[in-house]
Amino acid sequence: MVAERTGSIEVRVGRIGRPHGVRGALTVALYTDEPERRFAEGQRLTDANSFRSWTVAKSHWHQGRLLLSLEGVGDRNAAEALRGVELMASTPADEAAEGPEEYWDRQLIGLGVLSAEGESVGTIVSVAHPPAQDLLEIELSGGGRTFVPFVQALVPEVDLEAGTVTLAPVEGLLDPADTSS
Secondary structure, eight states, X not given: OEEXXXXXXXXXXXXXXXXXXXXXXXXXXXXOSOHHHHTOTTOEEEETTSSXXXXXXXXXXXXTEEEEEETTOOSHHHHHTTTTOEEEEEEETTOOOSSTTOOOHHXXXXXXXXOTTSOEEEEEEEEEOOSSOOEEEEEETTSOEEEEEOSTTTOOEEETTTTEEEOOOOTTTTSOOOOOO
């Protein structure tokens, strides 16, 4: 989800997990590849589903997990009450990714998806970030959705100006995902 603001946009950066310890520390499932920036001391975070907001008091890594302390969240009960909250951070609307082959989720969501032959086959509706590689969730023109690994071999072209991505000619790549389980 991306919400527009004057000169800035709100981007989803994480989801609060279980409390850690008794002093209000929170674990965070990350939706950003810039946690040191998005969860820096003094950073303002908002709840994606309400008007609540907090200021980051402290963040650090512990056994491979980001632990976050928010101002006003001082004990385990207060931390537990925030479990599941989706966190948003403000970023300049015109900010671009650093590398030539790097893209923000907000740049990809909404792009049209073309087959290798140039035929319109769907639209990117979300980007997932599991450990192995990023996945583009595509709503197919013929109905259903599928996930395509966002790697050069399968998505050889991203054209932000044209508003499209082009897929490689791979058998079964556009088969709808089975969501019956």
